[in-house]
Structures are given as C-alpha cells and as structure tokens.
Amino acid sequence: MKRLIFTTLLVSGLAGVMAPGAFAQQDTVVKDTVVKKKNKYMVRIGGGTLVSKMGDSTETAKKGRFVGGITFTRVDLGFSRLIDNGSFNLSPNNDFLDYKGGKTSTFSFDVLQFGYRFNSNFKVYVAGGFDWTLIRLRKDITIAKNSNEFVYTDQSPIHFSKNRFSSSYVHIPLNFEFRTAENKNGKRFYLVLGPEVSFLLNGKIKQISEERGKEKQYDNYHFQSVRYGGTVRFGYGGLGLFTKYYFNDMFTTAQQAGLKNMSFGVTFGLN
Numbered sequence: 001m002k003r004l005i006f007t008t009l010l011v012s013g014l015a016g017v018m019a020p021g022a023f024a025q026q027d028t029v030v031k032d033t034v035v036k037k038k039n040k041y042m043v044r045i046g047g048g049t050l051v052s053k054m055g056d057s058t059e060t061a062k063k064g065r066f067v068g069g070i071t072f073t074r075v076d077l078g079f080s081r082l083i084d085n086g087s088f089n090l091s092p093n094n095d096f097l098d099y100k101g102g103k104t105s106t107f108s109f110d111v112l113q114f115g116y117r118f119n120s121n122f123k124v125y126v127a128g129g130f131d132w133t134l135i136r137l138r139k140d141i142t143i144a145k146n147s148n149e150f151v152y153t154d155q156s157p158i159h160f161s162k163n164r165f166s167s168s169y170v171h172i173p174l175n176f177e178f179r180t181a182e183n184k185n186g187k188r189f190y191l192v193l194g195p196e197v198s199f200l201l202n203g204k205i206k207q208i209s210e211e212r213g214k215e216k217q218y219d220n221y222h223f224q225s226v227r228y229g230g231t232v233r234f235g236y237g238g239l240g241l242f243t244k245y246y247f248n249d250m251f252t253t254a255q256q257a258g259l260k261n262m263s264f265g266v267t268f269g270l271n
Helices: 002-018 092-097
Strands: 033-037 040-044 050-054 065-084 105-119 122-136 141-143 152-154 160-179 189-209 213-219 226-236 239-246 259-268
Touching: 065 092, 065 122, 065 239, 105 160, 141 189, 160 226
Parallel strands: none
Antiparallel strands: 033 040, 040 050, 065 105, 065 259, 105 122, 122 160, 141 152, 160 189, 189 213, 189 226, 226 239, 239 259
C-alpha cells in the first residue's frame, strides 16, 4: 500500500507539473470546436467527449452539456477515526480495536465519472472508484475468520511490528460541484459535496512479526457489505481538503452497534 500511495502521488505530481489536464478530463480548458462533415457536426467538448449534431448550423455548443469518461482524480489521502456512539474513545466492547491514530489511514480515488455541466460554475455527476480504510491495531491480537461473532485471539508473547486491519470498497458518489470563475492565474476555488454508497470488496489482516514473518488473511470480518455516507471537499486549483463520514455502522455485529467511521485529509484533483 505504501508503494501504491507513493507511486500515485509521484505520478499525480508529475502530471500536475507537466499538463494542465492533470488527474481528470478537463471540460473547460480547451474551447469547444465545431467541425463540419457532410451535413453532420462533430462537437468536441473540452478536448474530450465527442457529441454529434445534425443540421447546417455553425453555432458553438451550448454551455449546458454532458461530460464524463475515464478519469483519475479526487485522490484522497488522510487519516481515519472510529467514532463509538458519538465518542472518539472506544467502549469496552470495542477496546480490542484500539488503534494507532497516526498510522490509521484512508486512501481512495475515482476512475470514471459521468454527469451534466449546467454552466461554468455548477456541475452534477456520478463517479466510481475505490476506497481503503487501514486500521493499525495496538494490541497483538488476531481477529477470527469465518466466525459468526466478532471474536479474536490474543497472540502473546508474539509481538507484531505491524498489525493492520483493513477494508476495501468500491464507492459510487453523487457529487455536486460549485466553482468560482478563473482568476488571473487560470485557477478556481472548488466546493464539492454529496452522498455516496460503497460495496465491500474484502477485509484483510496483515501482520508482521519476528516469529512468523509476514502474514496476510482475507475475510469479510463482519464489515458492512453496503456502506453509505457523505463527502465534502474544498480546494483551490488541483489541491484541497476533504472529510468523509459514514452514516451506518462500520460492522454488522450487535456488539459493535453504534461504531462508525470518519476520515479527513488532503485531496488531489477536484475536477
């Protein structure tokens, strides 16, 4: 995961330096053009999607238009926090999930989007991408696989230099994007917010110890199969801040009722 994050940031940074269209299909950087071909007009929107228009008119495309396609944007990198019935302190039922805050993180990005730009300042779109929550456990425990209940075993005297408990989801956000006009530097302020629904791919435990070396285990670990929440992003140009909050419980077990998840951090690419 560290290598993936490093590679993502490196590629994103180089793209941001080398190309004004970094991270995503830019739907306003390139002006709309109209090419006449046998009584048929091919309108190229922002250097991206092609839309055909029949007729003899040579008018440029209207401001309102559909936009979308394959992209790589809204790369979120930050910290995750567990909220136990409104408190950042874990209850006795969840104390086994005590974690290292500085090493409990989130990472996500979008790979496609489709929506409608009403004007230069407002766009609505549906996106799709991937989301990871990585919890670095403090205790030397192993959470049981294929169990009807959320149980674990204490591995003492074995000490894990890394005991990471994680989940991965496919997420589908519905975003409402508000942005200002471009300033003299060609940049804008962005506010992007909206709900999202996520579908579980898998849960994972990764442990490293001197006695056992590196071990990985996969299971659903009672993570919610469907997760729903909301995201807010605010930024300038291609850099911003984000926060996410998930409304339903993190796990399906009764003992973990009221345990939810939130995250916050930096986001790269706001188109």
